Amino acid sequence: MTAGEFSAVVLATVQAIPAGSVMAYGMVAQMAGFPGRARHVGRVLAGLPADSSIPWHRVVRADGHLAFAETDRNFRRQKRALAAEGVRFHGRRVPARYFTAGVPV
DNA sequence: ATTGTGACCCTTC
DNA sequence: TGAAGGGCCACAA
Numbered sequence: 856m857t858a859g860e861f862s863a864v865v866l867a868t869v870q871a872i873p874a875g876s877v878m879a880y881g882m883v884a885q886m887a888g889f890p891g892r893a894r895h896v897g898r899v900l901a902g903l904p905a906d907s908s909i910p911w912h913r914v915v916r917a918d919g920h921l922a923f924a925e926t927d928r929n930f931r932r933q934k935r936a937l938a939a940e941g942v943r944f945h946g947r948r949v950p951a952r953y954f955t956a957g958v959p960v
Numbered sequence: 961a962t963t964g965t966g967a968c969c970c971t972t973c
Numbered sequence: 974t975g976a977a978g979g980g981c982c983a984c985a986a
């Protein structure tokens with residue numbers, strides 16, 4: 856398993872997340888076939904170009920919090936993208952009902 | 961080889 | 974809810 860193959864599977868999984876719902880980093884990892892590697896998913900997304908078409912904003916932490924500090928540019932970006940899809944925040948996190956198990960690849 | 965650092969997560973308290 | 978402690982593992986210094 857090379858790094859390239861890993862990110863390919865991860866990105867494919869993220870791309871499969873339906874609009875209006877979210878998935879946790881760990882869920883993506885498990886779905887991609889790498890249980891316990893949540894951090895690696897984050898690393899892959901961190902490497903995405905700013906203009907990427909990958910819906911990275913649909914990936915949040917397991918507790919519903921966004922992975923960025925509120926002062927971070929990306930925080931606003933992600934929150935706005937989610938709001939545009941109808942995902943309402945409850946305080947600083949997205950409610951559990953928005954999480955999806957996704958579909959196997 | 962060792963150490964510090966993350967777009968993380970789970971169990972306990 | 975939130976903090977603490979332990980796991981996880983690629984990467985850079």
